[in-house]
Amino acid sequence: MTRWVEPMGLLHGRGAFAAVAAGAALPLEGGATAFTLVRLIENGRIIGLMPAVETPEAWQDAVLALTRPLQPFGGLPDAASLGRPQVMAVLNVTPDSFSDGGRHFDMRAALMAADAMLEAGADMIDVGGESTRPGAPPVDPETEIARIVPVIREIAKNAPVSVDTRHAATMRAALEAGAEVINDIAALRDPGALEVAAEAGCSVVLMHMPDTDLVAMHQHAEYEDVALEVTEFLASRIAACEAAGIPRHRIAVDPGLGFGKTIEHNLELVNRLPLMLGLGCPILVGASRKRFVGTIAGVTKPRDRLAGSVGVAVAAAARGAAMLRVHDVAETVAALKLWRACVTGAAVQG
Incomplete structure (x- = not known):
């Protein structure tokens, strides 16, 4: 039952x-x-x-x-002490990202961008070397590692870093370079991924997508109750992590907005986000600049989807999100501070 x-x-x-x-x-x-x-x-x-x-x-x-406070995730202050959800800043070290068109592919540009994100209020930098936009070609771990490890090694000297990868070999290399969190769209389903995370003792983010193939996942965007089915999938992956020796307090979950979901599915997941709080893990939401945001807002170019992205971020925060993965750090942090100040009657300092 x-x-x-x-x-x-x-x-x-x-x-x-x-x-x-x-x-x-x-x-x-x-x-x-x-x-x-x-x-x-x-x-x-x-x-x-x-x-x-x-x-x-x-x-x-x-x-x-549901009434008990969660333990801090990834060595960061929790949302209650921050007065807002943690902000994970997106840093794509790729030539073909959907959101920035390869602006951070050069290492110097990537490091400058990371510094600016931290200055704007980011709590963690999420470094990725493979684009997951629809139709993007897959990237082998060797190429991915060459792209991200030098960047991670430098950023990790001064700030918490998560690695956005679905490949076990890349996870291991990133952790050795100083990353503290694995952010995996495939929820550690790559052979060896569970073992890498367990051995490293790191924190992990498990995301839902209905198929590990980035093309095939859109053919499985059919659900009777998307919120319940996503929650049950994440529960199964949490169980797999615990069986592998990864304790629940080192796990966060992500409903995977845009990954094998329609616009209606995405909206239903945001609206019913509190259901996932029953998993006993922090919830990360990544809606920033995604296609459904642009479709609803009537904005074509990803870089012009700021207002819509911030709107979804605030909606997710109001429904229990503990972390937000964003491109536009300063604007998101400001919006969260103002939202919290309005509902509590007290300004968040810093």
């Missing part, structure tokens, strides 16, 4: 604290957000929607688990 509790009726800031104090809501992950309702799901079927404080006894352990 599989059970999930989906927090609903979210409140933020003063309203959340007042509702918890009045016994009308429960705190979400011990922070400044509370949930007033829960949707109970059993074996893929919704069996009830009710006040969170009136959950049947058989479900109470699962509900109370």
Whole structure:
């Protein structure tokens, strides 16, 4: 029997604290957000929607688990202490990235960009050497390693680095160069990837995509309940990690917006993000400059999708995202600070 509790009726800031104090809501992950309702799901079927404080006894352990703070991820301050989600800055060391057209392919340009991202408020730099845009040719690990290792080695001297790769060999080389986090779109399904992560003792981000083939995944964009199916996939990958010796507190999850999903699927995943909080792991959301953002906003060029990307980032933060993977760091950090200040009535300094 599989059970999930989906927090609903979210409140933020003063309203959340007042509702918890009045016994009308429960705190979400011990922070400044509370949930007033829960949707109970059993074996893929919704069996009830009710006040969170009136959950049947058989479900109470699962509900109370949603109230406990998560452990910090990747050695970074958690969202509660930061006053906003962590910001993971995208640094593509590729000649064919969909978002920047290879602007950071040169090492000097990449290092200058990383410095600017950190100055703008990034908490971690996510370095990738393979484009995952639709139709991009695959990159072998040797080429990928040659692109990213020199960059990672320099950035890691002064800042936390994650490596955006799906190849076990690249993971090992990046970790040896100083990366602290593996950010894998394939959720450690490459042969040897689980073993590399377990041996290194690093943190990992597991992303959902319905097929490990970047072309074939778009042929599998069919779901009866996309939020539930993505959550259950991620639960299975968490279980695989734990079996390999990677503890849950070193795992974050990513719903994989745009990877084998339609616009409607992406929107449903953002809207129902709190369902994934039942996994007990921080949630990373990466919507920055993606095609669905441009389609909804009516913007063709990826670099012109700033406003839409920030809009999705704030929506994800309001629904429990602990990390956001973004291209436009300064604008995202500012928007998050203003959103938090508006809902709490207190400005976030720094």
